[in-house]
Amino acid sequence: MTQSPDARPTYKDIASKIREDIERGALSPGxxxxxxxxxxxxxxxxxxxxxxAYRLLRDEGLVVSQQGRGTFVRDPASPVGEEHGGSPAFAALSKELAAIHRTLGDLSERLERLERAADDKG
Incomplete structure (x- = not known):
C-alpha cells in the first residue's frame, strides 16, 4: 500500500498493519x-x-474486545464464541461452517456406501 508521507492512514491501513503484526508473531495471542x-x-x-480498524479485525476473528479492559489478540486455539468480546458475526459464521463440515462428512459417508453397494451389484 503506497501512501504519501503526509497522508493519514485509513482504518484499513491500520487494520492491515495490526494483521501483519499478528501473522508474523510481533503480537502474541492474549x-x-x-x-x-x-x-x-x-x-x-x-x-x-x-x-x-479494531471492528474490522474483530469481524475477522483476529481480536476480541472486552468492555473496560481493552482489545486483545485472539488466541486461535480457543474455541470460537467462548471468549468475551468476540465478533458475533464471526462466531455465527464459524458455527455455520462447522455444520456444513459435518454435513459434507455425512454426505461423503453416504456416497461411499452407495459406491460399495453399486460395486457389489456390478
Whole structure:
C-alpha cells in the first residue's frame, strides 16, 4: 500500500498493519493492543478510524474486545464464541461452517456406501 508521507492512514491501513503484526508473531495471542485513543494519537488519526480498524479485525476473528479492559489478540486455539468480546458475526459464521463440515462428512459417508453397494451389484 503506497501512501504519501503526509497522508493519514485509513482504518484499513491500520487494520492491515495490526494483521501483519499478528501473522508474523510481533503480537502474541492474549496481548493487549493500545487503547483507541493511544493508537489514534500515535497514528495522527481520529478515534473513530482506530475503532473501525479494531471492528474490522474483530469481524475477522483476529481480536476480541472486552468492555473496560481493552482489545486483545485472539488466541486461535480457543474455541470460537467462548471468549468475551468476540465478533458475533464471526462466531455465527464459524458455527455455520462447522455444520456444513459435518454435513459434507455425512454426505461423503453416504456416497461411499452407495459406491460399495453399486460395486457389489456390478
Amino acid at each position: 496481548e493487549r493492543l493500545p487503547t483507541g485513543r493511544e493508537l489514534a494519537e500515535r497514528e495522527g488519526v481520529h478515534l473513530m478510524t482506530v475503532q473501525n
